[in-house]
Amino acid sequence: MANPPSQPQPQPQQAARPRQSNLLRYFAIFILTSIILVGIAAFIIWLVVKPKHLVYTIEDASIHNFNLTNANQLYANFDIAVRARNPNSRVSVYYDKVDVFVEYEDQTLATSTVAPFFQPHKNVTRLEVKLDARSVNLYGSMPKDLGLEKSSGGIELEVWVKARIRFKVGAWKSRDRVMGIYCSPVLVHFSKSRGFERTYCDVEL
Numbered sequence: 001m002a003n004p005p006s007q008p009q010p011q012p013q014q015a016a017r018p019r020q021s022n023l024l025r026y027f028a029i030f031i032l033t034s035i036i037l038v039g040i041a042a043f044i045i046w047l048v049v050k051p052k053h054l055v056y057t058i059e060d061a062s063i064h065n066f067n068l069t070n071a072n073q074l075y076a077n078f079d080i081a082v083r084a085r086n087p088n089s090r091v092s093v094y095y096d097k098v099d100v101f102v103e104y105e106d107q108t109l110a111t112s113t114v115a116p117f118f119q120p121h122k123n124v125t126r127l128e129v130k131l132d133a134r135s136v137n138l139y140g141s142m143p144k145d146l147g148l149e150k151s152s153g154g155i156e157l158e159v160w161v162k163a164r165i166r167f168k169v170g171a172w173k174s175r176d177r178v179m180g181i182y183c184s185p186v187l188v189h190f191s192k193s194r195g196f197e198r199t200y201c202d203v204e205l
């Protein structure tokens with residue numbers, strides 16, 4: 001009586017422990033199995049879809065009505081041909097918003113927006129983009145550099161494209177994502193007789 005039954009007290013705890021650890025084990029097995037199944041499913045989907053990188057090149061670029069005023073303002077029209085190749089046999093691409101930029105020494109000279117389009121699988125689409133530079137203020141050494149390059153017969157531009165795209169595989173469509181396509185250097189000759197050399201673009205997705 002003086003000693004209350006304090007010794008048997010740990011028993012229920014000991015009885016509970018194996019059940020708890022069993023539950024934990026089942027839970028761990030469940031989680032692991034789920035991860036493996038999801039992994040296998042993803043691998044099978046990947047094998048079936050076999051995603052390949054989209055490929056972009058600048059096929060042609062020309063400049064017209066170039067005018068660098070005494071006030072260091074630039075007027076010019078650019079014609080840029082972008083080739084978009086989708087080498088995938090099961091993935092097609094929605095281009096929901098496409099903005100094209102022409103830059104010189106990190107300054108944007110002209111921008112243009114391409115109408116949204118859908119690119120089927122195994123497709124090559126050529127985009128003819130017209131961009132206008134209108135009274136663009138040039139700063140620092142830019143007017144001098146541009147003038148020098150102009151008199152040498154060609155200028156080195158950078159073309160980049162910002163595209164909001166979605167992928168389509170069968171009936172499934174991905175969420176939209178923003179893709180950056182960087183093409184540099186794009187060497188534009190003022191004389192038509194000098195051919196254009198294709199520029200390959202880097203893609204950031």
Ligand SMILES: *[C@@H]1O[C@H](CO)[C@@H](O)[C@H](O)[C@H]1NC(C)=O
Nearest residue numbers: 065066067068069070073075
């Ligand atoms: C260039 O632009 C200036 C200002 O707009 C104009 O006065 C000049 O005539 C233009 N030059 C050419 C060759 O078009």
Ligand SMILES: *[C@@H]1O[C@H](CO)[C@@H](O)[C@H](O)[C@H]1NC(C)=O
Nearest residue numbers: 117118119120122123124125
């Ligand atoms: C690529 O797709 C566009 C749009 O559907 C189509 O007009 C064009 O002919 C296709 N090009 C090729 C090479 O299949």
